[in-house]
Amino acid sequence: MTDSLSYRRLLGLDGMPELFLAACLSRLASRMFVLAIVLYVLDRFDSPVLAGWVAFASMAPGLVVSPLAGALLDRMGAAKAIVMDMAASTALLLALVAADIAGLVTAPLLLGFVALYSLTSPLGTAGIRVLIPRLVPKEALDLANALDTSSYALINVAGPAAAGVLFGFAGPQPTMLLIVLLYAAASLSLMPLVRRTSGGREAAAGSLVRDALAGVVYVVRHVSLRSLAISYALFQVSWGVLVLAVPVVVMRELGAGAVADSVVGGLWAAAGFAGGLGALYAGHLRTIGRERQFIAIGTLATAVAIYPVSASFGLAGLAVGLVLVGFLEGPVDVGVLSLRQRRTDPAWLGRVLAVSMSFNMSGLPVGSAIGGILVVYSATLAFAVAALASVLAAIVAWVLVPATGDDGKHLH
Numbered sequence: 345m346t347d348s349l350s351y352r353r354l355l356g357l358d359g360m361p362e363l364f365l366a367a368c369l370s371r372l373a374s375r376m377f378v379l380a381i382v383l384y385v386l387d388r389f390d391s392p393v394l395a396g397w398v399a400f401a402s403m404a405p406g407l408v409v410s411p412l413a414g415a416l417l418d419r420m421g422a423a424k425a426i427v428m429d430m431a432a433s434t435a436l437l438l439a440l441v442a443a444d445i446a447g448l449v450t451a452p453l454l455l456g457f458v459a460l461y462s463l464t465s466p467l468g469t470a471g472i473r474v475l476i477p478r479l480v481p482k483e484a485l486d487l488a489n490a491l492d493t494s495s496y497a498l499i500n501v502a503g504p505a506a507a508g509v510l511f512g513f514a515g516p517q518p519t520m521l522l523i524v525l526l527y528a529a530a531s532l533s534l535m536p537l538v539r540r541t542s543g544g545r546e547a548a549a550g551s552l553v554r555d556a557l558a559g560v561v562y563v564v565r566h567v568s569l570r571s572l573a574i575s576y577a578l579f580q581v582s583w584g585v586l587v588l589a590v591p592v593v594v595m596r597e598l599g600a601g602a603v604a605d606s607v608v609g610g611l612w613a614a615a616g617f618a619g620g621l622g623a624l625y626a627g628h629l630r631t632i633g634r635e636r637q638f639i640a641i642g643t644l645a646t647a648v649a650i651y652p653v654s655a656s657f658g659l660a661g662l663a664v665g666l667v668l669v670g671f672l673e674g675p676v677d678v679g680v681l682s683l684r685q686r687r688t689d690p691a692w693l694g695r696v697l698a699v700s701m702s703f704n705m706s707g708l709p710v711g712s713a714i715g716g717i718l719v720v721y722s723a724t725l726a727f728a729v730a731a732l733a734s735v736l737a738a739i740v741a742w743v744l745v746p747a748t749g750d751d752g753k754h755l756h
């Protein structure tokens with residue numbers, strides 16, 4: 345157990361209140377935007393196809409440039425890079441609102457705005473997790489990652505819900521303006537930390553692209569980091585299958601309509617809240633030296649929760665299974681984050697986290713594609729494949745991730 349530090353005392357550490365507030369505000373803005381921009385397209389253009397492309401443009405460019413963002417993080421400092429992301433998001437979305445008020449928004453313009461918005465997002469996403477190990481003592485890293493993971497899981501549920509309600513009652517422009525204000529507040533809240541951490545950093549020389557490629561090579565050649573990326577990508581394949589399979593199973597049981605839609609939303613909300621609780625619980629467990637066990641046991645238990653629990657006992661089994669899957673994701677995420685931070689040279693942490701984010705997210709669309717194909721023929725088969733992906737994730741974590749952290753020393 346981690347007795348030396350509580351969550352309250354953790355938030356009392358120098359820099360942590362500012363970072364936690366900025367993280368919560370920016371993530372709430374980001375999760376609200378994901379749904380709000382889709383609703384905006386449907387409201388203004390009445391085009392599900394354009395909505396799909398806009399959703400793609402809001403994520404894909406950022407994943408592509410993640411290695412460059414990581415190199416920039418290591419050069420300019422994490423706090424300054426996070427503020428850059430939040431300030432850019434504020435300016436771009438404010439410009440989008442102004443263009444909408446003026447009636448100037450076209451499909452190409454909207455796609456351009458959203459793609460630009462996506463380009464800076466890795467600075468904030470990775471930057472927050474670069475700062476955490478620099479603000480907390482090593483023995484509190486699990487607790488800090490648990491707090492970060494749990495807050496993200498809860499915001500992941502609350503953000504889209506808030507956007508949907510506000511959009512329905514107030515319309516697109518007030519919703520977007522609130523998102524702008526959240527980003528602006530996040531940026532301002534982090535400024536004291538920028539001032540405190542900006543000194544002592546030497547300007548880096550050389551090509552940013554070369555630094556970015558070096559980050560990719562570092563992750564690929566580092567046995568622990570490479571194996572963690574493979575393991576977590578396989579774990580995300582499971583989630584990708586579930587994203588497609590769960591709505592199909594519910595609609596087959598209840599029929600298409602508002603009731604089924606509400607049940608699907610409720611199931612994912614329950615999984616999200618369970619994920620927050622699981623992460624908070626994991627934070628009180630000492631994982632140092634046992635991260636592989638946490639990841640392997642968590643992913644193996646996830647496999648059982650998917651198949652047979654979720655697949656074999658109707659809607660009740662699906663509900664129980666998803667809550668278990670959500671809860672188990674907390675310890676897995678804390679174990680992966682903590683082990684990755686502990687086994688990375690601090691000078692490379694920005695690049696490593698940004699590159700790893702791209703690798704990690706690759707499993708989600710792959711799983712969704714697989715799930716979409718399999719669930720047409722058999723939902724049970726789709727769940728079984730999702731479970732198999734989690735079993736493989738456990739095997740990779742246990743067999744391929746070294747027991748000690750000496751595997752990266754030759755890369756320095």
